[in-house]
Amino acid sequence: MWKIVIIDDDRNVLQGMKLAIPWKELGAEWAGEATDGEEGFELIRRVNPDLVITDIYMPVMSGLEMIELLRTDQFNGKIVILSGYSDFEHARQAMRLHVIDYLSKPVSVPTLKSVLQKVIDQLHLERLKSREQEELNEKLIQFQPFIEKEWVKSVVSGTLEPSYREDDKLPVPFESWKKANHLVIGVEMVRDIRLNAVSIADLNLFRFAVGNIVKEIANAIFDSYSYSELHGTRCAIVIHLDPPPPQEELRMKLRQLGADVIESVSRYLKINLRIGLGSLKNNWLQMSDSTEEAFRAIELRESPAMKGCELFQWDRTQASPDLSPLTRPVKFYQELISAVKAGQAGLANRIIADQFQLLAARGRFTPTEIQLLAGEMWGIMNYSLYEAGIVWDERSPEELPQQEIVWLTTLDMLERWVAKTVNAICSGREWKGNSKHRQAVDFMLQYLHDNYAEDVTLGELADKVHMSRNYLSDIFKNMVGDTFNNYLTRVRMEKAKELLLEKNMLVYEVANRVGYKNVPYFSTLFKKYIGINPTDLTKRT
Known part of the structure; x- marks a missing residue:
């Protein structure tokens, strides 16, 4: 009234x-x-x-x-x-x-x-109008972490719009970047037999788990850092140093971080990593240069940072002569993925043409190198399709292009194949969602991984993203490939497995830590999802 x-x-x-x-x-x-x-x-x-x-x-x-x-x-x-x-x-x-x-x-x-x-x-x-503004403000508050994540990703990958590449355009949370030096550490999950055998949904769980381990270790060694998930099986961590420590001290800290991350991920997740270290930059706009160097170091594997560890340092003096011009593959993949997700075939084709022009400047590629590059490109695009909610093929990503890839022997053939594949994706009608839905699901995934121990319900998250519960349930299952409750349980079980392997807590303590008061029920779920009783796991390791 x-x-x-x-x-x-x-x-x-x-x-x-x-x-x-x-x-x-x-x-x-x-x-x-x-x-x-x-x-x-x-x-x-x-x-x-x-x-x-x-x-x-x-x-x-x-x-x-x-x-x-x-x-x-x-x-x-x-x-x-x-x-x-x-x-x-x-x-x-x-x-x-x-x-x-x-x-x-x-x-x-x-x-x-x-x-x-x-x-x-x-x-x-x-x-x-006031209510609409309040709802908008509420959404902005809820999605602010994701807006900030996208900003970091665009800076790290070199895709930031030119109009934002100025100190006065830095968002408030990142103003400290102006005074600091920056170094990017590239992290890549090795696509071995184990990783190729997992589903895309499980790969998503692994990405979250790797990210949690990386951030936990970085937090113990460095005062300031930013973390960013990149395309496919890659992520990056930016170390912000104000002021930078002496060179030898920094080198020791970086080696410690790299070795600890590789060892922890191998022990808890049974996943192999390769890590590359870019060089130190004195301007935040040069972060993307450090990113490219980090992943180029992984690609070349010519300058190990320490013996017996897949940790590599960028060293321009030791880079292969035919690979000396920096072709910026991180930026290429990020821009291509964005264009594919938006269905912009014309833009995607221009990005492909520009990149292959740079690749051609390197010189000749052997048929084996061409096919390896094709497999890498497909793996990255396939994961990006999953992120966008596109069902391209029900077969595994390895089987889909295999018959076509074996016939690729030249750079021109590879370029035509990539362009044909991208055009087919962009013109297809296999979308299971739109950008708004993807944003909502991204929010839900992050919320689940941050609050898995709480009594999280689908209804609660539906209210947060302003969608009906049933509609959101369908969107989540379509995009993630699993129901909301199953995915939450899998997150809890993976975290419980990690805690049990650390051997610092008893089974009932782990159950309570991941959100279960009933220990027998927790043990039943653990065996169902992990394949072994929690007590047996602690005895075997």
């Missing part, structure tokens, strides 16, 4: 107005009355009405003086003046004080009703 206050020194007017206003029809209620401006001011401050109807000439304090005090007091309600005098100067002052209407006494009932209806319609519209 809209609250209306009436202020007039004539009690007959007050009584007449109360009788004349069609309260129920307007959806309004009487909220109080006063006979002078001072009394009216106190009344309005107390009840905070939506609409004030006031006379101008009143004892103690005039209506205009009262309105001016109200505006100084930040009162934002609507005000209608009802006066027995037509005075231009008063009307001018009323406009300056944002009075919504100025009526002369006596006012007819139809005119009064019309004016009040207009005011209430405006209140309805403003409330609707």
